[in-house]
Amino acid sequence: MKGILLVNLGSPESTKPKDVKKYLDEFLMDPRVIDVPRWARILLVRGIILNTRPKQSAKAYAKIWWDEGSPLIVLSERLQKKVQEKVTIPVGLAMRYGSMTLKKGLQELVDQGVTEVKTIPLYPQFAMATTETIDVKVDELVAAHFPQLKITRTPAFYKREDYINVLSKSIAESLEGLDYEHLLFSYHGVPERHIRKSDITNGNCKMNGKCCFKMGSPQHEFCYKHQCEITTVNVAKKLGLKRGTYSTTFQSRLGFDPWLQPYTDRTVERMGKAGVKKLAVVTPAFVSDCLETLEEIAMEAEEIFHEVGGEQFTTIPCLNDRDDFAQVLANMIEEWRIVTIETAIA
Structure with a gap:
């Protein structure tokens, strides 16, 4: 059975x-x-x-x-x-x-x-x-x-068509009728060494922002960074987002070793200082709302955004149930x- x-x-x-x-x-x-x-x-x-x-x-x-x-x-x-x-x-x-x-x-x-x-x-x-x-x-x-x-x-x-369709639909529903300037895809961060340790090709991963987008690379089966980047790309394509109106960041770092960048908190701060007034954030590494989405993003990140001049901060719920x-x-x-x-x- x-x-x-x-x-x-x-x-x-x-x-x-x-x-x-x-x-x-x-x-x-x-x-x-x-x-x-x-x-x-x-x-x-x-x-x-x-x-x-x-x-x-x-x-x-x-x-x-x-x-x-x-x-x-x-x-x-x-x-x-x-x-x-x-x-x-x-x-x-x-x-x-x-x-x-x-x-x-x-x-x-x-x-x-x-x-x-x-x-x-x-x-x-x-x-x-x-x-x-x-x-x-x-x-x-x-x-x-x-x-x-x-x-x-x-x-x-991450690349199943039905999953991308549902994720895109949930985002579209949250943004319907909302005037926003930028959509931030915030994924949970991991140390860069985790990406290298998961590289089954023992060296193809360059961590240079380019190899993630080379289709057909065998290490992508276990590459978290690639899978996050491609999730963003596929959803952006499904939603018809224009280049420059969305980006990928990583949150929740610990310690002093280099973690995946750009960091969510610093990006939110930078955007607010640069004059972005209306920001929306989605967290596609999580399927259930939790501490990292409800407190770290919906509270802490929003506070950072408002402190530097941001006006409207929208947190898009996870897929949940x-x-x-x-x-x-x-x-x-x-x-x-x-x-x-x-x-x-x-």
Whole structure:
């Protein structure tokens, strides 16, 4: 029997500093999030970050927390239910970090009689710190606890036509009737070294702003920067945006190593100082609104924009639990089901 496991990032149990600290410890101690030797990671995370950041992060979470709980969790659960209504096989939900563990998600499917699981990371673009860490953790759990399970992975879906159509439609709906000057595509940032580590060609990635747009390069299958850039290009084309009226930036950097640029906060500040009065921001690396969209963009970035003279700042919601996005996931599931049936017949 086949089953689906949708996987998102996760969330603290509450906005209490102790819960935020516990969550950050699991998240930041992941070697694919902070990819330095374990001793250095322990020194950085448990020696510095966890002694200073939890209280600050707890205040940030408190600003965006819903009565039902974490927005990311609530929205993911709503999405799961909608996808389940559209398909005939069990659809589970798990988080990479936090109490809704991958182990629990797999066990719930196994308890329903599932023997073959397709994991669908809820990230349109591949990255070491998102998709890869899910794949690695699932492999570890299967080897240790679920040797009877067959796992099928889902490739990054950033260039699926139905996904681009839905993303473009959601943006168009948010901008309908809105007089704006520039549309900023803000993606979650990663260190530049992550891009190089994910380069399966061992050196083709030049990080020069050009190789991302060379079609057919094999490293693009695992190149986060390429996939972000192409997401922007495809949506801009679908919306008929004119060159110069949109751009791509990256947010949420940590530490002092170079991260993907240009940075969102500095770009927002620069545009405001340059005289842009009406700015819209969309965050296509996230399918669910969360701390990084609701607080970092909709609050912090907007504050920066207004401080330097900007007047109108519009944050476009993530796809969240839109019916048409649930249908995109259902399409992916049905395609997998058909292929496996055809393979079995052959």
